[in-house]
Amino acid sequence: MHHRMSWSPDNPRYCAGCRKAKKACICDRLQPFRNRIPIDFVVSAEEQARARTTSWLAHRLLEQSSFQAADELPEPAPTAAILYPSEDALLWSELPQPGRLIVPDDTWDRSRALLREHPRLQNLPRVRLAGSYQGRSQVRRAPKPGALSTAEAVGYFLLEQGEAQAERLIELIDHLNQREQHYKGNRRPGLSGKP
Numbered sequence: 516m517h518h519r520m521s522w523s524p525d526n527p528r529y530c531a532g533c534r535k536a537k538k539a540c541i542c543d544r545l546q547p548f549r550n551r552i553p554i555d556f557v558v559s560a561e562e563q564a565r566a567r568t569t570s571w572l573a574h575r576l577l578e579q580s581s582f583q584a585a586d587e588l589p590e591p592a593p594t595a596a597i598l599y600p601s602e603d604a605l606l607w608s609e610l611p612q613p614g615r616l617i618v619p620d621d622t623w624d625r626s627r628a629l630l631r632e633h634p635r636l637q638n639l640p641r642v643r644l645a646g647s648y649q650g651r652s653q654v655r656r657a658p659k660p661g662a663l664s665t666a667e668a669v670g671y672f673l674l675e676q677g678e679a680q681a682e683r684l685i686e687l688i689d690h691l692n693q694r695e696q697h698y699k700g701n702r703r704p705g706l707s708g709k710p
């Protein structure tokens with residue numbers, strides 16, 4: 516059922532910019548800004564074709580970013596690290612040579628699978644956020660309560676590195692979240708009183 520909303524470049528109902536239905540286009544909110552630390556979003560081939568990934572929106576907002584399928588990923592730069600909150604993950608400031616950040620797909624399970632399938636990613640130094648944050652996103656099904664969408668995680672990461680404009684990534688997710696609540700409310704008014 517969730518494939519009903521699938522974006523494809525040939526589907527005239529969808530916007531090529533934000534990959535949302537044209538009537539729900541949010542491209543006016545995707546004016547890019549120049550981030551300092553380059554971000555490479557890496558997705559599975561399946562995810563690359565999905566409509567609702569927040570990686571794509573974050574990529575549209577960040578001038579210094581790429582968005583590519585893991586299968587097509589070139590050999591990562593020696594200064595690359597991956598955003599992956601495992602126990603051995605370091606802070607960005609603890610890396611010997613911080614350069615660019617590779618950011619895997621939205622959900623924890625998918626990221627783990629992606630790393631397993633791609634030794635290039637598996638062997639990169641791992642980076643975590645310094646703070647802990649509550650995810651606001653209901654745009655993507657979160658793997659666990661409080662989990663962050665990719666756009667939020669990258670937003671907080673850049674904010675922690677002093678890139679104030681990255682607040683726009685958080686605002687974008689807030690906007691999408693509010694809009695989703697609004698649509699839900701309109702579609703199923705009878706359910707609004709349920710716990």
Ligand SMILES: [Zn+2]
Nearest residue numbers: 530533540542
């Ligand atoms: Zn659009």
